[in-house]
Amino acid sequence: MEQLTRKEEQILLAVHFLKDNAMLNTIRERIKRYTGKNYSLGTIYVPLNRLHVNGCLESDLKKVSGSNKPVRYYKITPTGYKALAVLKTSTEEMWDGFVEPVIRK
Amino acid sequence: MKKDKYKKPSLPFLLLRLLLPDQDRNPLYGNFELYYKEILRDKGKIYAWLWIFGQVLKSSPGLIFTNLSGSFSMLKNYLIIAFRNLKKYKGYSFINIFGLVIGITCFVLIQLWINYELSYDKYHEKSEQIYRIATDSKFNNSVIASASTPTVVAKTLRRDYPALQEATCVENFSTTLVVQGDRSFMETGVFAADNSFFNVFSFDLLEGNRENALKEPYSVVITKSIAEKYFGSETPVNKILNMWNTDYKVTGVVKNMKQNSHFHADFILSGSSFDFFSSDNWWTSYVKTYVVLEKGYSYKEFNAILDELVFKYRNPGRVNTADRYWKWYLQPLTDIHLHSHLSGEFEPNGNIAYVYLFSAISFIILLLACFNFINLTTARTSFRAKEISIRKVAGSHRAQLRYQFLSETAFICAVSTIIAFAAVKTVLPYVNNYLGKQLSLSLSDPLTLLYAFGFVLALSIFSGSYPAILLSSLKPTVLLKGNSYSGRKNTILRNGLVLFQFSISIILIIGVIVVKRQLDFINNKQLGFDKEKVVIVENADYLGSRLEVFKEKLLKNSSIINLTATTTVPGRYYENRGANYDDGKEILLQYGRADENFLETLNIELKEGRYFSKDFISDTTAIVLNESAVKHLEWKEPLNETIIVKGIGKYRVIGIVKDHHFESKHQKIWPMAMLNIRQNLVPAQYIAVKIKTNNITGTLQKIEESWKNIAPGIPYRYCFLDEDYGRLYKSEEQTSEIFSFFSILALLIGSLGLFGLASFVVEKRTKEVGIRKAVGATEVNILYNLMHQFIIWPVIAVIFAWPLGWFLMNRWLQSFEYRISIGIDIFFLSGLIAILAAVVSVITQSLKAAYKNPVESLRYE
Numbered sequence: 028m029e030q031l032t033r034k035e036e037q038i039l040l041a042v043h044f045l046k047d048n049a050m051l052n053t054i055r056e057r058i059k060r061y062t063g064k065n066y067s068l069g070t071i072y073v074p075l076n077r078l079h080v081n082g083c084l085e086s087d088l089k090k091v092s093g094s095n096k097p098v099r100y101y102k103i104t105p106t107g108y109k110a111l112a113v114l115k116t117s118t119e120e121m122w123d124g125f126v127e128p129v130i131r132k
Numbered sequence: 133m134k135k136d137k138y139k140k141p142s143l144p145f146l147l148l149r150l151l152l153p154d155q156d157r158n159p160l161y162g163n164f165e166l167y168y169k170e171i172l173r174d175k176g177k178i179y180a181w182l183w184i185f186g187q188v189l190k191s192s193p194g195l196i197f198t199n200l201s202g203s204f205s206m207l208k209n210y211l212i213i214a215f216r217n218l219k220k221y222k223g224y225s226f227i228n229i230f231g232l233v234i235g236i237t238c239f240v241l242i243q244l245w246i247n248y249e250l251s252y253d254k255y256h257e258k259s260e261q262i263y264r265i266a267t268d269s270k271f272n273n274s275v276i277a278s279a280s281t282p283t284v285v286a287k288t289l290r291r292d293y294p295a296l297q298e299a300t301c302v303e304n305f306s307t308t309l310v311v312q313g314d315r316s317f318m319e320t321g322v323f324a325a326d327n328s329f330f331n332v333f334s335f336d337l338l339e340g341n342r343e344n345a346l347k348e349p350y351s352v353v354i355t356k357s358i359a360e361k362y363f364g365s366e367t368p369v370n371k372i373l374n375m376w377n378t379d380y381k382v383t384g385v386v387k388n389m390k391q392n393s394h395f396h397a398d399f400i401l402s403g404s405s406f407d408f409f410s411s412d413n414w415w416t417s418y419v420k421t422y423v424v425l426e427k428g429y430s431y432k433e434f435n436a437i438l439d440e441l442v443f444k445y446r447n448p449g450r451v452n453t454a455d456r457y458w459k460w461y462l463q464p465l466t467d468i469h470l471h472s473h474l475s476g477e478f479e480p481n482g483n484i485a486y487v488y489l490f491s492a493i494s495f496i497i498l499l500l501a502c503f504n505f506i507n508l509t510t511a512r513t514s515f516r517a518k519e520i521s522i523r524k525v526a527g528s529h530r531a532q533l534r535y536q537f538l539s540e541t542a543f544i545c546a547v548s549t550i551i552a553f554a555a556v557k558t559v560l561p562y563v564n565n566y567l568g569k570q571l572s573l574s575l576s577d578p579l580t581l582l583y584a585f586g587f588v589l590a591l592s593i594f595s596g597s598y599p600a601i602l603l604s605s606l607k608p609t610v611l612l613k614g615n616s617y618s619g620r621k622n623t624i625l626r627n628g629l630v631l632f633q634f635s636i637s638i639i640l641i642i643g644v645i646v647v648k649r650q651l652d653f654i655n656n657k658q659l660g661f662d663k664e665k666v667v668i669v670e671n672a673d674y675l676g677s678r679l680e681v682f683k684e685k686l687l688k689n690s691s692i693i694n695l696t697a698t699t700t701v702p703g704r705y706y707e708n709r710g711a712n713y714d715d716g717k718e719i720l721l722q723y724g725r726a727d728e729n730f731l732e733t734l735n736i737e738l739k740e741g742r743y744f745s746k747d748f749i750s751d752t753t754a755i756v757l758n759e760s761a762v763k764h765l766e767w768k769e770p771l772n773e774t775i776i777v778k779g780i781g782k783y784r785v786i787g788i789v790k791d792h793h794f795e796s797k798h799q800k801i802w803p804m805a806m807l808n809i810r811q812n813l814v815p816a817q818y819i820a821v822k823i824k825t826n827n828i829t830g831t832l833q834k835i836e837e838s839w840k841n842i843a844p845g846i847p848y849r850y851c852f853l854d855e856d857y858g859r860l861y862k863s864e865e866q867t868s869e870i871f872s873f874f875s876i877l878a879l880l881i882g883s884l885g886l887f888g889l890a891s892f893v894v895e896k897r898t899k900e901v902g903i904r905k906a907v908g909a910t911e912v913n914i915l916y917n918l919m920h921q922f923i924i925w926p927v928i929a930v931i932f933a934w935p936l937g938w939f940l941m942n943r944w945l946q947s948f949e950y951r952i953s954i955g956i957d958i959f960f961l962s963g964l965i966a967i968l969a970a971v972v973s974v975i976t977q978s979l980k981a982a983y984k985n986p987v988e989s990l991r992y993e
Contacts, residue, residue: 051160052163068160069191070190088159093162094166094169096158099160
C-alpha cells in the first residue's frame with residue numbers, strides 16, 4: 028500500500044471532519060482555512076478522483092439547491108481509514124523524539 | 133427559497149464543458165455553478181465572472197490530466213481490439229496499410245527533395261546577404277539575360293562604394309587537363325576567383341589561410357578529394373599542378389563543396405593569374421560577380437547604384453529607354469538555384485515550377501491514399517457493427533467510441549509511417565543515385581521525429597475523423613436485430629471519393645502523355661545540323677602544330693566522311709562578345725571559330741554568299757553570320773559589310789548560314805557568327821569527325837590509334853555529339869520520367885482502393901449473387917451486375933478531368949517556344965487507361981463471385 032501524498036492526506040482528513048457535507052467545494056474551503064493555500068478546483072479534484080478510483084473514498088450524487096446538476100458527496104471507506112491509520116503511525120514514528128535543536132552562536 | 137434569476141457567463145462554462153472529463157462532467161459542472169452563485173450573491177456579477185474564469189484556467193491542467201489518464205486506461209483495450217481486427221481481416225488491413233505506405237513514402241520522398249532544393253546555397257554564413265550581379269539588356273529586338281558581368285564592376289564597386297562589404301569575381305573553365313608529375317586527368321571543376329572569394333563564401337579551409345590563399349598569381353586551392361586524388365596522403369600545400377602549360381602552386385585545401393550549391397569547384401585558381409581579372413574594360417572580361425551587402429540593406433536600393441555605374445562608365449551619358457537598355461541588377465544568392473536561368477550560368481539550375489508541381493503531387497498522392505483508407509474503413513462498418521452495439525449497450529459514450537476509432541486509425545497510421553520511413557531509408561540511396569543529389573532522412577534528429585509525430589497525428593485526424601464519427605453513430609437497436617447496415621449518405625461519400633481519385637488519375641495521365649509528346653517533339657525537331665554519327669575529339673588545342681597532320685591522317689581513313697577543327701560545337705559553350713557595326717550600333721554575338729569544313733561536316737545550310745575557303749587568304753578576316761544576326765543588324769545586303777568584334781578586330785561578311793540550334797532547342801536562336809580559325813588567334817579545341825555508320829567501333833579505334841601516334845602524352849577523349857547535345861535535356865527527361873512514375877503510382881493507389889471496395893461489396897452480396905444464379909442468371913449477367921457500379925465512375929470522372937487537364941496542359945505548353953498541339957486522341961487514351969485500370973481492379977473479385985457455386989454461397993449455418 029503506497030503512502031498517501033500530502034494533498035491526499037489533507038483531503039481525506041477534510042472529508043472525515045466534514046461528515047455529510049464533503050463535496051469538492053467544501054473540501055476546498057476547509058483546506059483553504061486550515062493551510063491558507065488557495066488551491067483551484069482542479070487541483071483538489073485530481074487527488075480526490077484518484078482516491079475515489081483507489082477505493083479510499085466512495086461517493087453519492089445528491090441534488091443541491093444551488094444548481095440543476097447533481098453534485099458528488101464523498102465518504103471515507105474502510106480502505107481509506109486503513110490508509111490514514113498507516114500514515115498516522117508512520118508519521119508518528121518518524122517524528123518520535125523530535126526536539127528542536129538550540130543553536131549556540 | 134426565492135428563485136434566483138441569474139445569467140451564467142457563457143465563456144468560462146463553455147470552456148469548462150470542453151475540459152471536464154466525461155464521467156464526472158455533470159457533478160463538477162455543478163460544483164462550479166455553486167461557487168458562481170455564492171460569489172454572485174456576495175460580491176456581484178463582475179467579480180463572480182472573473183473568479184470563475186480564473187478558477188477554470190487554474191483548474192485546466194488538472195482537468196486535462198484527469199481526462200488523459202482516464203483515456204489512457206481504455207487505450208490499452210482499444211489497441212488490443214485494433215490489433216485483433218487487423219489480424220482478423222488480413223486482406224483489407226493489408227490493402228489499407230499498403231496504400232498508406234505508398235502514399236506516405238512518396239510524400240516523404242518528395243518533401244525531402246523539396247527541402248533539399250530549397251536549401252541550395254543556404255549553408256554560407258552570410259547567405260542572406262550575398263547577391264550575384266546579373267545583366268539584363270534589350271537592344272531593338274534582341275534581349276540579353278546573362279549571369280555574367282565584367283570584372284571591372286567588382287573592382288569599381290570595391291573602390292567607390294565602401295558601403296559594400298565584399299565583392300568577388302568567379303569564373304569557370306571548360307574541361308581542362310591537369311597535370312601532376314607524370315599523371316594527368318581531365319577535370320571539369322576548374323574555377324578561378326579573386327582574393328575575396330573566401331570572405332564571401334563560407335568554405336572551410338582545411339589547410340592554408342583564408343586571407344591570402346588566392347592572393348598570389350599562379351596559386352590554386354583544391355578540394356580534399358582532389359588532394360587525395362593527386363597527392364594521396366601527403367600534404368598538397370606548396371606542390372605543383374600544371375594547367376595549360378603553366379605551373380600553379382597549391383596554397384590551400386578546402387572541404388569538398390556541398391552538393392546543394394549552384395556551382396561545384398574542385399580547383400580554385402587565383403584570379404591574379406589571369407589578365408582578364410584585372411581588366412578595366414567595361415564590355416569584356418565577363419565573369420560572375422558576387423557581392424555581400426550589409427544585413428538589412430534592401431538590395432533593390434543597390435540596383436540604383438548599379439544603374440549609376442552603367443550610366444557613368446559603360447554607356448556614358450546614355451539613358452535607358454524601353455526599347456534599348458542595359459541594366460545590371462542583383463540576384464539573391466539563395467534564389468539562383470530555383471529561379472535563375474540566364475545564359476552563362478555555371479550549371480543548369482533547378483526550377484521553382486517543379487518544386488510547386490511535385491509538392492502538389494505529393495499532397496495529391498497522400499490525399500488519394502487517405503481517401504482509400506476512408507472508403508475501405510467506412511465500407512466495412514457492418515463488420516464492426518456488433519462490437520459497436522455491445523459497447524454502446526454496456527455504456528460507452530459516443531465520444532468514447534469516436535476516441536476508440538480515432539486511436540485505431542492512429543495505430544494504423546503510425547504503423548504505416550514506420551514502414552514508410554523504413555522504405556524511404558532503403559530507397560534513398562537509389563534515388564540519390566538517379567537524381568545526383570544527396571537527400572537524407574535523419575531519424576536521430578529530434579526535429580524529424582517531431583515532424584513525424586505531428587504528421588501521424590494530422591494524418592490520423594484527417595483520415596480517421598469521418599470513419600470515427602460514422603462508426604460511433606450506429607444505432608444498437610438496428611444492428612443487434614441482425615440487419616446489416618447500409619446508409620444512403622455513406623454511399624454518396626464513397627462514390628464521391630472514388631470519382632475524385634479517378635479524376636485526378638486521368639488528369640495525371642493526360643499530363644504524362646502531353647509531356648512525353650512535347651519532349652519527343654523537341655527532340656526530333658529540326659536542328660539545322662546533323663548530330664548523328666559525329667564524334668567530337670577533345671584536347672585538340674594541345675596538338676599544336678600536329679593538328680594539321682592529325683587531320684590529314686584521319687581524312688585518309690575511308691570510314692571518315694569529313695572533319696573540322698573548331699573551338700566549339702553546338703550544345704557547348706559559345707563565346708560572346710559585343711560587336712560594332714554601321715557607325716556606333718551594337719550587337720551581342722555568340723561566336724565560334726572553325727575551319728573551312730565546319731558547315732559540311734555538320735551539314736549546316738548556307739543561305740547566301742560562301743563559307744571560308746583555303747583559297748582566299750583574306751578569308752582569315754572573314755566572318756559568317758546566321759540569319760538571326762542579319763535580322764538583328766537590319767542589313768538588306770549583308771555581304772561584304774564590315775563588323776568590328778570588340779577586342780578582336782574588323783571582319784568582312786562573306787556568307788550567311790541558315791539558323792540552327794547551336795544552343796538548346798528551348799531557346800530562341802540568338803545572333804551567331806563563325807570566325808575563321810585560320811586567323812590563328814586561338815587554337816581549335818575540338819575536332820568534329822563525321823563517320824560512316826558501319827563499323828563504328830573500328831573507326832573509333834582507328835582515330836584513337838592515330839591520336840596515340842601523334843600525341844602520346846595527351847589523354848584521348850571523345851564523345852558523340854548527339855549524346856553531348858542530349859545532355860541539355862537530361863534533366864527534363866528525368867523530370868518527365870519522375871512525373872510518369874508518380875502518375876502511375878497515383879493510378880495504382882486509386883485502383884488499390886477500388887479493389888478493396890470491390891472485394892468488400894462482392895463479399896457482402898455473396899448471398900444475393902447466389903440467389904440470382906439459382907434463379908437463372910448467367911455469369912455474364914452477374915458480371916455486369918457487379919461491375920457496372922464501379923466502371924461507371926471513371927466514365928463520369930472524365931467529365932471533370934478532361935477540361936481541367938486540357939487547361940493545365942495548355943498553360944504548361946505556353947512556356948515553350950516550339951510546342952505541340954494537344955490532340956483529341958490524348959483524351960480518349962487517358963479515359964481508356966483509367967477505365968482499364970478500374971476493370972482490372974474489380975474483375976478478379978467479380979469473376980470469382982460470378983463463377984461461385986450457388987450452393988456454397990447459399991449455405992447457411
